[in-house]
Amino acid sequence: MYMKKFILLTAVLAILTSCGSKDKGELVGVKGKKWHPEKPYGMELIPGGAFIMGKADDDLAGIHDAPSKTVTVRAFYMDATEITNSEYRQFVNWVRDSIVRMKLAILADEVGKVPEDGGIGEYAFKDADTANMSVYEKYMFENYTGLGPTGYEGRKLNKDVDLVFDTSEYPDEYYTEVMDTMYLPLEESYNGQRTWDVKKFKFQYSHMDIQEAAKNRGISRKDVIVKEEIEIYPDTTVWIRDFAYSYNEPMHNDYFWHDAYGEYPVVGITWEQAKAFCEWRTINKNSYQKSRKGAALINTFRLPSEAEWEYAARGGLQAATYPWGGPYTKSDRGCFMANFKPVRGDYAADQALYTVEAKSYEPNDYNLYNMAGNVSEWVNASYDPSAYQYTSTINPSVNDNSNQRKIVRGGSWKDVAYFLQVSSRDYEYADSARSYIGFRTVQDYMGTQVTKNGQ
Template sequence: MAYKMNWKNFAILLSCAALFGSCKDGKLFGKKKAKSDVTGWNYNDKNQGGYQVALEKEQPSGPGLVFVQGGTFTMGATEEDVMSDWNNIPRRVTVNSFYIDKTEVANVHYREYLYWINTVFDGDEYQAVRNGALPDTLVWRSELAYNEPMVEYYFRHPAYNNYPVVGVTWKQANDFCLWRTDRVNELALIQKGFINDKSIKNVSGIGQENFNTKSYLLGEFQATPGKGARSKNNPLKNPNGTPRTNVTFEDGILLPNYRLPTEAEWEYAALGYVNQNPMPTKNDKKRGEELVTNKQVYSWSQNVNGLRDTRRGSWQGTFLANFKRGAGDNMGVAGGLNDNAVYTAPVNSFYPNGFGLYNMSGNVSEWVADVYRPLSSTDENDVASYRGNHFQTIDMTTGKPERDSLGRIKYRYVTDEEAKKRRNYQKGDVINYLDGDSLLAGVSYGYGKTTLISDHSRVIKGGSWDDRAYWLSPGTRRFLEEEQSASTVGFRCAMDRVGSAAGNGRKSGIEYKQRKQNNRKK
């Protein structure tokens, strides 16, 4: 019996050896290496050219962001235009999926940004850079109000750490987004061992030599590799099969840029319609239905009256946003305050909307990316609507990309000569496209003479602590010059979604199971 068992064990060992032997030439337990569907050559095979292809992977959510599944909605006013602006005429548009901050950017976040700038750019030659990033605390001043305590304490005192930053211009908000992109991607490379972790301790006074995502990808920023990059377990390989120390965007490690949301994205996210549509199950056996409430007034509501309550009605009558109820009433009566905030409130206060976003109505109005035009609804595309494009390209004057004094890659604007033979656009600056200037030479808005609207006017959305309820509707819109700021205006960041628009774990398109077709016999 024992003799027979030994022969049996020996047979098993022989079969295992044969199985492991099949690992040669790209096979592993019967699975072959990925190969090209168009050439048949293996991917990631040093013996067949070494073309490296990362495994398909989902986009992770960046710090502070919430995934917003895109869709179609009615953008614009959903109640009577009592201001007679005629600048938010309802229209159907489609928004691609994207990410947006769960809350407004707070004082503590912006102070973190200033700390980094003051540390990295501490030389006298960078004094203008440091000063240019400071928020304008004087926005709290008023000729007939005692607001000096807010001027002195609001931005710096720890009691206001979690309150929304204000006094920030559109340009400053945009720069914050650029900085945030680089810090998030730099940390991702450090955590995965592709950049030496000691570089974090040596940022004081490095100025131009700070990490910038685009500079890194173009090879203009030389990072000191970390342990992970030098390890034989490094999953990134050169064509010859040796570990690769530099990361490319194709590897799926770096995130897309943080940026300001477009007006369409912001308004869509504010409405939070996702709660009103049955979502598909994870196995996609049940698809969602196209149910859209086009008359929703506020970001927190689930019906046309703006009411939201539990089964027992315990929330009825309470404030769901920070706003001004009426003349002279910014927070109610002592002992029974209605919103507990005379000015701003913490960024995570009040009830979140359908996407889990806080203060999309009230607290502070928010900068969005778009240049303001009263009739944007009649001009812009019905998919990914946005006005403000002034196309750029990398400046190759010296024959290669170069960095500016802040460590960022230099760009230049696309010229009309370069664009004139294209079919999809013929000018580099298309901010005024279909708005007069591109059709009639010399036509302009006459800023400061006949209007306050210019190519530097940016849209603000959402209403603030000092606004009546009308301005809290996501469809309302106003504008402010991008160099200006206010005590009622803050911002939040957004990020592009790459890959499936349905979200992680769900493929784009609809896949149907393949069924064998019975061939009819003639």
């Protein structure tokens, strides 16, 4: 009896489904939203293609480290310039403000303050008032809030109210108490100025180790979720430590924070901090995408692979020594083509003493600025002198988590011309920061139709 009812119900559902369908019973596939690629702000599209990666045979020293090899990379977007101080400050401020808002919300919760009470209550968690929560929000709050180590994980911050940084306008003593914890103690201040305790500017994120998951097919998903906590403030002391017996205090004091250097490339950034910036940039953009009805989430921002970096630096030119194509560092008018150390001790011969603004000199044929000189750039690769001998010929990438020697490319304002060559390789340790190393980000292009054969 039950079996007959089940068969009858199945038949009815099948009839209803086929009658109300627009596909006429044909295999037409699932119709999703129309995809319209959106060029990320400040980036250039690098068409995929093949190129000869590595050193020329006449470079007897470099050929052992980077033997020539034909490889192919897929299309991707790349920042037209190095990440600037201004752009990185946006990241720093976001982290700082998020931490302040969390501290304010926690204290408001502890003292029982809600938005109607004013003062710190205005910064209470959004779930302090459950009346306006959606069904989904109520479900998530009741089932998933407070499961972390602090008991506040999963609770929404109220970002509708502006933070107050002027001490004369603090709303109450609770707000003052929280802000006081974000600054260095009075005994560590001088000249009547209290400064932020930048050790508290920590960015937390998690990601999945896809390589590990692929190698161990039976591994649990939670075992390949990696949680990171990174101090994100640049190490401004690099301007002192990198140069013994040299007066560079003005760069230490002003380079990162002063608006005069806003469009200059950020330095003093470790490889780990550069990776954290990429994660934040993805989160920040996707938060905006979620606020737009029907908007698709973006691909992640990331550091380029070594092959992607060299391919982009060449600008579509094969066998070129520098991004501008020629074997010389001067133009036909006798002007230097990049910011580097052209003469022993004469850093200013190229009209720049330290770094220059990120959009300086002429871009290469992919419209990318300073792919040679200015600052060296972190890439998502570990240094192995024999890597070119065993990497794949399609999207080659070598990034060993156990190898902390990470590749930097492009040469910098303090390097000689050899390190500006698009094929030159160098490395620094992942936890090291330097006054001459910055970075730029890339994003995968969705689709394969944008390709360019090597010329």
